[in-house]
Amino acid sequence: MVAAMVLCAGLGTRLRPLTDELAKPMVPVGDAPALAHVAQRVRLAAPRVVVNVHHRPGDVRAWADRESIAVSVEQELLGTAGGVARAAAMLGDGDVLVWNGDILSDLDPRALVAAHAARATEATLAVRARAAGEGNVGFMYDGRVARLRSESFGPETTGGDFLGIHVVGARLRASLPATGCLVGDVYLPALRRGARLDAWVTEASFTDIGTVAQYVEANRAWLRSRDLPSWSSPTAIVRADIDGSIVGAGARIEATCLRSIVWPGAIVSAPVNDAIVTTRAVVSGR
Template sequence: MHPVLKPAQAMVLAAGLGKRMRPITDKMPKPLVPVAGKPMLDHVLDRLGDAGFDRVVVNNHYLGEMISDHVANRDFPVVVNSPEVELLETGGGVQNALPLLDDSAILVANADMYWTEGKDPLFERMIEAFDAEHMDALLAIAPVDGAFGYDGAGDFFWQVDGRLKRRGSAVAAPYFFTGVQILNPRLFEGLLPGNFSLNVVYDRALENGRCYGLVHDGRWFHIGTPEALQDAENALAE
């Protein structure tokens, strides 16, 4: 196998359009927007490297050449690009990259996020907690209360045994999904290639009782708009 195509065990999703971050993202893809002194994508890649990943797949679409050029000179972790001619969303993006990824379990993280660590680094906690015998999906969740810049109603209830339950018809749920997860690639079996959300594979894992959650114990910054970016920078400076 060509060394550039050696399977990786981690993927970073960096293909989104970043519409809510305009005008900043008119000429820059959102993953390259700097927070706390460096692009959000680099924060994620550096933490993957710290967790022991030496090869990471990064997809791209909007202003994709800028992302490819940015990661081209990284020594660690080495980045394998997975370009998308058409935007495939989160699920289609991972499915498209599966030939480049490990066939047992993969850590997938959004590129456009920022967090501070708790007692132990999040990625290391995820790796330690993933139990392939009982889990097909392990999602990192964070409390709605105290999350910086998050104004949604929450996504999940975290049950006593660690399994997740969707908010469903409830007015609110106490936890939201952070965009970090470990997935068993078999969740994609039988799915037609194309544009679809990772929610499709979460539903598969939820239906089988094999979707679990891990609560992040540091701070989480939801940076969706230029105003939220400035607020986050101010908060971090304090």
């Protein structure tokens, strides 16, 4: 049975100052933490879910315990390959669906897992197709990876962008290093020795929340996907206009709040526009 690994051990440096207050997986997107949206997707294909953490691990553990998600705490950063390797006992022996924790997508992981199972391949990477030679992945007519990063391994018919969502086969898992990167330290060496890796093309939506600007766009995309002009939690107290805004649980709005993201428990006591309001600060969302 496939298990899922959500990679959340990064420091969230590009998302500061937000990640000084919350671990990146727990920043709210719409009505829930980012990690909740990812977990909802991966659970479509994998009932067993593991998340690795390093920065502010307590933020993630409290939520994960409530959701029956296993947590692998890394005292030192191990990289994407090392993170999966360290969680081996939690994941079991089969294939692993790996999903970057800062990637929000409506991709159906069941289709990706099924495609991987149908092919004699070591790993299957979800990609958005581009012209040949473009993007960080190139592949042949049958899906076999012919280029990864800047290295070529055969005739390429289509290029693509790797989306940070992939299936690592059980056989390849057995060779994962204790530290290192799945792409640079596992996939590239496998391709060099002639192993088959496949690209799986998807047109699913894809949002990276790695920067403040991307985080703001992810929240706006959440509103658009639900055709909502704004949203507030039933437990929020709203006493002013919140057009284009998202207001979290227990927040209090005492002044106009336009096109802003108000975190759970935060207070807006003076007008804000295009801002992220946390319990400690007001951050520009422009």
